[in-house]
Amino acid sequence: MRARDVMSGHPVTVTADEVDTAAIAGLMDDAGTRHLPILDGDRLAGAWIADPDAGVARIGADRVAEVAPDADAEEPVRMLLEGAEVVVVRGDAGPLGVITRTDVMSMVRAAMAQGAGRRHPRPTVVRVAGVAGAGKSRLIRRTAAALSGYETVVVQANPSGSAAAGDVREVRDTSAHWRAGLARVVRELADAELVLLEDRDEDIDLARGIGEDVQVAVTRLDAAGSLTPERLGDAQAVVLTRADEAGADAVRDAVEAVAARCPGLAVMAVGSSDDEAFAAWVRWVGRQVLRRRG
Incomplete structure (x- = not known):
């Protein structure tokens, strides 16, 4: 040994x-x-x-x-x-x-x-779910680029999802949408520290996990009213995208409304620029990795 x-x-x-x-x-x-x-x-x-x-x-x-x-x-x-x-x-x-x-x-x-030694730590798996046009692919690409200090792999379970940008490693496997498929993919990524899983383009249903560590719902800010506690029962965070297309008051009201309906969730609104709002989201993801390190 x-x-x-x-x-x-x-x-x-x-x-x-x-x-x-x-x-x-x-x-x-x-x-x-x-x-x-x-x-x-x-x-x-x-x-x-x-x-x-x-x-x-x-x-x-x-x-x-x-x-x-x-x-x-x-x-x-x-x-x-x-x-x-x-x-x-x-x-x-x-x-x-x-x-x-x-x-x-x-x-x-x-x-x-x-009769065995200490196991290597499992990568932190962050599952990102949302409908088509919610901004999942773009959010994942930007997040992976911002977290370049981690050994990050983007797992693309969405058949129509965009490819990862730059030098970020990507695995395209639609079976990762299910528990058995995700478990198999993660076993093959023993060298990864963070896995960003883009789920399929479907209505958000995070009432049950599929073996990931963190579930994140992504939706456009103007569709935030569709989020309910029943759909987010096993989620840890909500990201409202296209926040730069709305005024500051509308952004604040949307964030507060989701937080009130779904207490206990981290609710963040991000726009298209790498500003403090996006940096707060990146820090949140980084903390999830730190808390699960072996």
Whole structure:
């Protein structure tokens, strides 16, 4: 077993000049982690850790060890036993993962229960649903481009959906519209961190999931009145598109009306430009990935 087999992949890192402890604590909370390696250029300069007594604390590079991804898994375990707080698994392109005492205990528990090591994390699957003309394809393309820091794959289950833009990887598979098909596609995307699934052009019905992590309803702002709690029973968010074609008051009223009818959902209105409204949507998607990282 190698270090890459037991690490928690896709580590969240911060730069050496980040000293705002409140921001660090918030990032840890979003990512569901207790360790944030600190990078000073290419150099590993230490780590932020969550201390149960002192909140977040910065530790020096002397308490952070490094190993190659193909190192024997015994090496990071030994480093942790000898006093390292966290072991960073580092490849040619930078940090690939981290190993902590929690990871080692997970590996031990898995070995005891199943005779196997720790599984790699599953990608976060965001299913985007809406009728033809709602703006699903465009929203997905823009979102994938804005989240270029993630290993993103666009899965196109809509036969008439537009191709992904730029360098974004795309898989076209209409069977991903169903639970078994989506499960198969996701199993084949073990290297992905985020899957943006464009569902078929159909009336929104997100009362039941098909195995995704997040369900998002997309509709034009002028059709927001068609959204009901019954249609959004298993959804987490609503995106109202073409918001730049309406006045500020109309946008506010539409968002408030959907939020009132469907409490608990994140409701966002976006236009055609990459403004603060679109940035808020991108941040929301990013948080979904951070919260589900292994």
